[in-house]
Amino acid sequence: MIEIKNNLVEYYQLFRSYEVFQNYIKYAIRDLSPQIFVEKEENPQCIVFYSYPAFFIFGEPSKQYNENVFSLFTKDSWIIASSNAWKQAIQDHFKDDVQIHPRVQFSSSSLKLDYIRSQRRNIPTGLSIVPIEAKHLTKGMIYDDVITKFYTQSDFLSNGFGFALINDQGVCHGFSLTNYPIVGHEIELYVRVGYESYQHNRLQGMGTTLCTYFIEEALKRGYVPIWDSANDISTHIAKKLGYKEEKVWFMYHHL
Numbered sequence: 001m002i003e004i005k006n007n008l009v010e011y012y013q014l015f016r017s018y019e020v021f022q023n024y025i026k027y028a029i030r031d032l033s034p035q036i037f038v039e040k041e042e043n044p045q046c047i048v049f050y051s052y053p054a055f056f057i058f059g060e061p062s063k064q065y066n067e068n069v070f071s072l073f074t075k076d077s078w079i080i081a082s083s084n085a086w087k088q089a090i091q092d093h094f095k096d097d098v099q100i101h102p103r104v105q106f107s108s109s110s111l112k113l114d115y116i117r118s119q120r121r122n123i124p125t126g127l128s129i130v131p132i133e134a135k136h137l138t139k140g141m142i143y144d145d146v147i148t149k150f151y152t153q154s155d156f157l158s159n160g161f162g163f164a165l166i167n168d169q170g171v172c173h174g175f176s177l178t179n180y181p182i183v184g185h186e187i188e189l190y191v192r193v194g195y196e197s198y199q200h201n202r203l204q205g206m207g208t209t210l211c212t213y214f215i216e217e218a219l220k221r222g223y224v225p226i227w228d229s230a231n232d233i234s235t236h237i238a239k240k241l242g243y244k245e246e247k248v249w250f251m252y253h254h255l
Helices: 008-015 022-031 066-070 086-097 113-118 141-150 196-201 206-220 232-241
Strands: 002-004 035-038 047-051 054-058 077-081 098-107 127-131 162-167 172-178 186-193 224-229 244-254
Touching: 008 022, 008 035, 008 047, 008 054, 022 047, 022 186, 066 086, 077 086, 086 098, 086 244, 098 232, 113 206, 127 206, 141 172, 141 186, 162 206, 172 206, 186 206, 206 224, 206 232, 224 232
Parallel strands: 054 077, 186 224
Antiparallel strands: 002 035, 035 047, 047 054, 077 244, 098 224, 098 244, 127 162, 162 172, 172 186
16 A cells, blocks of 8 residues: 555545544544555555554455555554445454454434433432533543543543533543544534443443433534444443434454
8 A cells, every 4th residue: 555645635535524433534634644545546446544543444345455455454453444345355354353343323313302301310329410621531531531542632621522420529430522522513422331440330321311411512502413333232322312323334453
C-alpha cells in the first residue's frame, strides 16, 4: 500500500460518508491527522484511513490487493470495513489472530421523548445522577475509559457532555456521555455502569436510566443521539428506548 502525503482532504471527504463510526472519523480528521493509504495512486479501488488504533477500509475486497491491505494492520489494532464482504477475507487471512465483533447500528428517527422519560427507574439510596463536571474527569472510570482515550486533544466540557452516577462520596459508579468530541449535529452515546469494586450496581436499570438523561439533554441541545451497539446488553437497551435496528456490521480485532 502507498501512503498519500498530499491532498489528504479529498480522501478525508470520502470517509465523511462512511456508514459506521462517523463520529470517530470526524473527530480523528479534526484532531488527529489520520494517515491515508491506497493500493495505487491513480483511480484507487481500495483506500485505508488510519488513526491509532483503528484502520478503516473503503472499497471491496480483491485478490489483487488484499494481501497488501492486510500487511498494514498491526498487532492489537482494530479493523473496520465499509463492506461486510471483508469478513471472510479477514478471517481467512488472520485465522486465530483475529476476533470478530458483531455490532448493530440503530436509527434514532423513531425516538419519542415522553416514552424515553417513562423508562427511568428509581435511583438506589446513596446514589444520584448529576451532570458531569470537571471534578468527575480527573480520576476514576470517566477518566480511564474516555478522557485518556478520546479527549487528549480536546477539553471534554467544551466538546462534550454527559451524566455521572455517583455515590455520597462523589465516586463515579457509571456514566452516559458523548463518546468522542462533538463534530457536527450527530453525537454517539456511550454508557457504562459498574467499575472495579462497584459492579453491584449493574442490572438494576441504571444504564437505561442514565441513557434517558443523556438523550433528553441531547435533544434539547439540538443533537441527534446515535447508537451503535457492541453487545447484547447495549442492543437490549437501545431497543428498550425506542431505537430501530438499521444495520448489522462487524469490527475486527487483530490480536
